[in-house]
Amino acid sequence: xSKYRNKPTIIDxxxxxxxxxxxxxxxxxxxxxVGLIQDLELQPVFDCRINNAKVCKYLADFRYRDTKxxxxxxxxxxxxxxxxxxxxxxxxxxxx
Numbered sequence: 313x314s315k316y317r318n319k320p321t322i323i324d325x326x327x328x329x330x331x332x333x334x335x336x337x338x339x340x341x342x343x344x345x346v347g348l349i350q351d352l353e354l355q356p357v358f359d360c361r362i363n364n365a366k367v368c369k370y371l372a373d374f375r376y377r378d379t380k381x382x383x384x385x386x387x388x389x390x391x392x393x394x395x396x397x398x399x400x401x402x403x404x405x406x407x408x
Contacts, residue, residue: 333373333389349376360403370400
C-alpha cells in the first residue's frame with residue numbers, strides 16, 4: 313500500500329499515480345476535445361534555480377492553455393498536500 317493510500321491507474325496506456333489524477337486527465341481530455349483548453353501536457357518539469365543554482369525540480373501533473381484567456385494553467389491533483397508540496401508550489405509560483 314502506498315504512503316497516501318492512492319491507487320495507481322492506467323488510462324490510454326499512461327500510468328497515473330492515483331485514480332483521482334486519472335479522472336482529472338479524462339476531464340481535461342474532454343475539455344481539449346471541445347476546444348476549451350489546448351496544448352495539454354502531462355508531467356511538465358520545472359527546474360527551480362536561484363542565482364543559477366538548482367534548488368529543486370518540481371513535477372506538476374498537468375499544464376495546458378485556457379483558450380478563452382490564453383492563460384497557461386499548471387495543475388497538481390492531490391488528495392493530501394504535504395509540507396514539501398506546499399513549499400515547492402510557493403517556490404514555483406515565485407519563480408515562474
